[in-house]
Amino acid sequence: MIPIDFGADRARVARALETLVTRCLDGRGGAVYDAIRYSLTGEGKRLRAVLVLSAYRAAGGTGDVSDLAAAVEVVHAYSLVHDDLPCMDDDAMRRGRPTVHVVHGVAAATAAGMAMVPLAARAAADAALALGLDAEESSTIVRELMRASGAGGMIGGQLLDLEGEGRSLSLEELERVHRLKTGALIEASMALGGLAARAPAPLLEAFRRYGAAIGLAFQIADDVLDITATTDQLGKTAGKDVEYRKSTYPALLGVAGAKARAEALVQEACAGLQGQGALTPELEFLARFVVARRS
Amino acid sequence: MIPIDFGADRARVARALETLVTRCLDGRGGAVYDAIRYSLTGEGKRLRAVLVLSAYRAAGGTGDVSDLAAAVEVVHAYSLVHDDLPCMDDDAMRRGRPTVHVVHGVAAATAAGMAMVPLAARAAADAALALGLDAEESSTIVRELMRASGAGGMIGGQLLDLEGEGRSLSLEELERVHRLKTGALIEASMALGGLAARAPAPLLEAFRRYGAAIGLAFQIADDVLDITATTDQLGKTAGKDVEYRKSTYPALLGVAGAKARAEALVQEACAGLQGQGALTPELEFLARFVVARRS
Numbered sequence: 045m046i047p048i049d050f051g052a053d054r055a056r057v058a059r060a061l062e063t064l065v066t067r068c069l070d071g072r073g074g075a076v077y078d079a080i081r082y083s084l085t086g087e088g089k090r091l092r093a094v095l096v097l098s099a100y101r102a103a104g105g106t107g108d109v110s111d112l113a114a115a116v117e118v119v120h121a122y123s124l125v126h127d128d129l130p131c132m133d134d135d136a137m138r139r140g141r142p143t144v145h146v147v148h149g150v151a152a153a154t155a156a157g158m159a160m161v162p163l164a165a166r167a168a169a170d171a172a173l174a175l176g177l178d179a180e181e182s183s184t185i186v187r188e189l190m191r192a193s194g195a196g197g198m199i200g201g202q203l204l205d206l207e208g209e210g211r212s213l214s215l216e217e218l219e220r221v222h223r224l225k226t227g228a229l230i231e232a233s234m235a236l237g238g239l240a241a242r243a244p245a246p247l248l249e250a251f252r253r254y255g256a257a258i259g260l261a262f263q264i265a266d267d268v269l270d271i272t273a274t275t276d277q278l279g280k281t282a283g284k285d286v287e288y289r290k291s292t293y294p295a296l297l298g299v300a301g302a303k304a305r306a307e308a309l310v311q312e313a314c315a316g317l318q319g320q321g322a323l324t325p326e327l328e329f330l331a332r333f334v335v336a337r338r339s
Numbered sequence: 340m341i342p343i344d345f346g347a348d349r350a351r352v353a354r355a356l357e358t359l360v361t362r363c364l365d366g367r368g369g370a371v372y373d374a375i376r377y378s379l380t381g382e383g384k385r386l387r388a389v390l391v392l393s394a395y396r397a398a399g400g401t402g403d404v405s406d407l408a409a410a411v412e413v414v415h416a417y418s419l420v421h422d423d424l425p426c427m428d429d430d431a432m433r434r435g436r437p438t439v440h441v442v443h444g445v446a447a448a449t450a451a452g453m454a455m456v457p458l459a460a461r462a463a464a465d466a467a468l469a470l471g472l473d474a475e476e477s478s479t480i481v482r483e484l485m486r487a488s489g490a491g492g493m494i495g496g497q498l499l500d501l502e503g504e505g506r507s508l509s510l511e512e513l514e515r516v517h518r519l520k521t522g523a524l525i526e527a528s529m530a531l532g533g534l535a536a537r538a539p540a541p542l543l544e545a546f547r548r549y550g551a552a553i554g555l556a557f558q559i560a561d562d563v564l565d566i567t568a569t570t571d572q573l574g575k576t577a578g579k580d581v582e583y584r585k586s587t588y589p590a591l592l593g594v595a596g597a598k599a600r601a602e603a604l605v606q607e608a609c610a611g612l613q614g615q616g617a618l619t620p621e622l623e624f625l626a627r628f629v630v631a632r633r634s
Contacts, residue, residue, distance in 0.1 A: 074495070074498075075498065075502075076490050076494065076495060076498045077490060080490065126453075131426075151498060151501050151502070152498065155490070155494050155495075155497060155498040155501075156490070158421075158453075158456075158489075158494045158497075159488075159489040159490035159494040159495070160489075161453075161456040161457055161460075162456055162460070162484075162485035162486070162488040162489035162494075163485070163489055163490070165456075165457070165460035165481055165485045166481065166482045166485045166486065166489075169464070169477070169478040169481040169482055169485075170478060170482065172474070172478065173474050173475055173478040177474060178473075178474050179467070179468050179472060179473050179474045179476075179477045180468055181474075182464070182474045182477055182478060183464040183465060183467065183468040183477060186460055186461065186464040186481055187461045187464055187465065189457075190457035190458070190460045190461045190464075191457070191461065193454075193457040194453075194454040194455075194456075194457035194458055194461075195371050195372060195375060195450070195451070195454035195458070199371065199450050199453045199454040199457075200369070200371060200450075200454070202450060202453075203369075203370065203371045203446060203447065203450040206446050206450075207370075207446070
């Protein structure tokens with residue numbers, strides 16, 4: 045596998061995030077704005093954004109969807125801000141920097157997170173408009189991103205996760221948590237790239253399946269890394285799952301079993317795209333990356 | 340002033356909320372869905388929804404904007420759910436019923452609130468589409484609602500409010516809190532009604548000013564009611580502002596002074612609409628209602 049460098053994509057998304065913050069914050073100052081800006085900058089992998097761009101290109105899109113990709117990153121960043129709060133995972137480090145509430149305070153971090161969902165919705169609506177999509181297509185794009193962000197996606201997963209704390213989940217329950225909490229937004233990233241390129245329904249469906257599969261593989265890899273990697277490598281605190289006795293894939297399947305399950309999901313994701321003639325080198329690389337990454 | 344009964348409007352909005360919940364929740368069950376459903380039903384004044392409908396009619400709209408009005412109520416309901424949480428105002432009663440977290444638990448209530456912003460965004464996008472608006476108009480509608488919900492509106496006001504707790508605010512600071520926390524969504528309700536009817540820019544501007552003025556008057560009336568009304572009359576706990584030593588209009592201006600300020604704002608709101616030939620009996624009644632109400 046030849047590694048693909050998404051540096052140019054990540055730089056474009058970083059610029060799109062800068063523009064989005066500057067435009068949408070209407071030039072206002074204050075703690076909540078500083079917290080939003082802080083959470084959207086820094087060294088993320090930008091996996092979700094890169095998936096939007098790669099799916100768009102795989103569906104034949106030739107325009108610039110970095111604004112739409114940035115909207116997805118806003119939702120993701122919001123979930124990290126709230127996950128790190130003292131009342132949730134209580135984490136002080138993220139992406140190698142102090143977390144938002146450590147720098148800007150808990151009230152500002154909480155409010156910033158709350159403000160980032162409307163920010164993402166505005167950004168997605170603007171991006172759809174700039175791409176020249178019609179009212180129905182734009183509405184579908186906003187709906188897709190918001191569904192992944194809401195009770196049927198990220199929030200639903202977070203609640204299941206909270207409900208499951210302190211007891212052992214079955215493999216089935218754990219998969220359900222992760223499919224919602226992590227998988228929904230990764231699946232939506234693929235769907236959004238496809239929708240922006242007006243992909244036909246069967247291709248969109250293959251994109252969704254790919255996204256759902258690598259989303260779950262990503263979370264399994266996360267669970268494995270929490271055990272096998274160091275805090276320095278991760279840029280966030282390692283070993284928290286064991287400390288909090290959280291149900292994880294390695295706990296249920298062993299490290300080797302968890303890795304094998306992730307590998308099978310990657311195969312499944314790639315095979316589905318191949319069936320649609322849409323397994324570009326980028327999407328193949330990204331599927332392998334989510335399980336092979338070191339942080 | 341002849342009282343106007345918005346019973347038919349409120350019934351239509353209640354039905355729109357039911358449909359929205361049923362459609363957007365994709366038939367899923369669980370605590371967070373129950374909490375969302377609970378928060379969207381019950382006996383609200385539905386002031387914001389009625390403003391959307393009245394502004395739409397005042398601008399000559401003849402269609403049905405109750406779905407759009409329902410989207411605004413979702414944002415408002417979310418703000419109430421979170422305001423009532425133990426970590427915020429810690430209130431056990433709202434609209435004459437136990438609050439969401441009392442019935443469904445704090446975790447579900449928190450998650451429900453988080454899920455209601457994406458729900459509102461989806462609903463607004465769908466409503467714009469159903470009204471036959473084009474991509475730019477739809478995008479403007481989503482953007483309007485989301486701006487009012489975010490850091491430049493409700494959340495920004497909530498943060499200022501939290502920051503101001505425990506110290507005395509000046510009249511200017513207090514007004515800024517309320518213009519964001521309460522005013523932004525009431526202003527947006529008027530703007531959304533206007534946008535849905537494709538109102539020309541000067542009328543939209545008059546709608547906004549009317550919304551901002553009665554929004555502030557509404558909050559002043561709220562402060563006065565917290566002192567003068569009983570818990571039974573309000574359907575929520577009375578006297579909390581004094582208990583929490585919150586800065587309020589009556590504290591700064593006295594009850595009579597606060598009432599006079601609210602009255603002046605109502606005059607200002609009505610005069611602005613009259614200048615545009617848009618002071619319908621409905622909008623005149625609503626402006627007077629926000630200060631004359633008993634709960």
